[in-house]
Amino acid sequence: MKNTAVKIATILLMITLLFGCLDGRELSELEIVIGIGIDSADDPDSIKLTAQVVNVSQLGLSGSGGDPDSKPYWNAATTGTTIFEAIRQITHKTGNRLFVPHCEVVIYSKDVAKQGLYKHLDFFLRAIEMRLTSFILIAEGKAGEVLDAKPQTEELPAVNIYNLVKSYGFTSHLYDVTLKEFSSRLISEATAPVAPLIKVVQEGENKDVQVMGLAVFKEDKMIDELNMDETRGLLWVINEVKSGVLIVPTPEESGVAVFEIETAKGKVKPEITDDGKIIMHIDIKLQANLSEQTTAEKLARPEIFEKLQDNMSEVVVQEIMSAYEKSAKTGSDIFGFGDMIHKKYNKKWHEQLEEDWEEIYKTIEFDIKVDSKITKTNLLKNPVTQKLGG
């Protein structure tokens, strides 16, 4: 009798363990989202959300055999007043909820960015399924079109965009801004958020995407853009330059020497002098290889190297100053100088600088030291055109 009671009790207990299955979602029920685009809709209060969903059965089949019209993805688009509403409304078109843990990029159109991103950012940070390491981008034109531009070497547009942003180090002309980085800059009162810009380029019949430059925000509204050189100026200072191409005039000015950046390190030390002037001491250490030259000069000599190194440092200083001057026009502290001063001069920050930081930012002076070294010249010692003179 007791044994039967124990057995029945055990069975009942095991049945209660089945409640964990309530959350189970089978693979066929999942709509795997790899990228999300937000555009403004016709109605001024609404947004149009485009979710790029992977069509698992078509993956790997496009191009080779199979129907040439079928794509391995489809862009589900809906409108709604908020993001979560739009995402749920996609179930009007499919029977399943979207599965966002694989979402790698979130693209906002420029119109939406100019109106303000607070409204459209909360969902991505709050949703349990989203990743904080997804990239944020701002699209010229429509985000939906950017997600539709089929790349040449990659099957899925969103994955292509993710790879493009991730490999920013090759040129250092853009920056990989994750959701976490963006929110961190947004929360900080002094620092201005940035996000890379993406646009669709039409070359004949092909539509390609191009990512370069940064959008600058004031709080959550986009106000300005940085071009490639200005972006790299920013990256020099925040120590995020990985590699890139530096075009440097040669001493005799008959052409240019082109260097590939091998390593770069940037350090910033803020200083507030006694009479209240703010000076930023920026220390950049740079190592580069001579990858190309367009002149017939023999550049591989120590004294020429000295001059080339000086010229290279000049180029770097110019990039940094162009980034500063562009951002100073709008008073956007893209470098994070405000936070650095806060960390070092806590009292002065709270008493004097915090309130008018936008104006004070425009008065910062710089003391930039660039230490460039040319480490190698690859396979050529002397240019092949040396006999042709010039």
Added chain:
Amino acid sequence: MNVERGKINVTQLFFCVTGFVEGSVLLVNFAVDMTKSQTWMAVLASIAVAIPVIYSYVALATRFPGLNVIQINDIVYGPILGKLISLYYIFFFALTFSFNNRDIGELYKTFIMPDAPMIFFLAAFAVTCAYAVHKGLEPLARVSHIIVAISFTVMLLIFLLLIDIMDFSNFLPLFDVPLISLIHSVHVITAIPFCESIAFLMIFGSLDKTEKAAKYVIWGLISGGFILLNVAVRNTAVLGNTETIWTSPSFESTRLIDIGTVLTRMDLLIGVIQTILIFFKASLLLYALATSVAQILGLKSYLPILLPLTAIEVILSATVYQSPVDHAMTTQNAGIFYSTPLLYFTPAITLLIAVIRKLPKSKRRKRS
């Protein structure tokens, strides 16, 4: 007469205390609202403040070897007042177990299985704790070794995996937060992870050699506190100024581990470790509750009332808070009021009265 027949040794006590303190590893995040990037200071200060308080518990237990706190109260305060004070202890154990149970229920409901009803998590977890307590104190103490070993390894592993995205300048500026917030934070951290080990007053009675307990308990406190410090430092270094917006900073910082595209989304690891640690802590609390109720009712063993108490606790956990927001508000603000007299003053006062009245009488006999 003791309701517990088993004996544990001081090394097991050390691991029990460490595991118990670590059980509140996610509760450090309650203090983040108040002290932001200086939570590590609050943790260090709390360890310093908690050491004398915990020492008063151990001193009380050492003075009355082999007895648990209900019996001590009866001796020191007399039968009627002693039982009233013991009821205060029982009330505290009951509430604390329900808060911990609710903690685990909320963790699962928010992060891991949002669609399942919470009552099932609460019931399943409480029944597992009841099973562990049913086995007795000795198995729990033996298991504490491996629980502490696993949790230390996992916590250090997560710290190492996050080192490349840590930014230690997030700790500057050093003294930005007003002192009153720091004191509030120290109060919360001292009360919850450290002083909840008042439950050990029910366990000290089962030690085989009570004289050496103090050293091991204090060391247990410090090693548990080291893990809390680890969590506070890691969250501030990784999340920086975004630390205050998340429901659970520990979850978010672990989510950022992204190594070689293989080691991603490790937040489940936090869920697993937290489950193991809270299970250990809750089992010890349930043990304290069951033995104290059995002792006060004069029963020979706590086994008959264990399941009914568990059932009551499940209902209590289900109804005590409406949402995690409620939980956070109450823990930060109200929780410290009902628990402060008990945690800081009652054992110390008991000890003082015992010294004045020269109790226990057998010690006096030994002197004469």
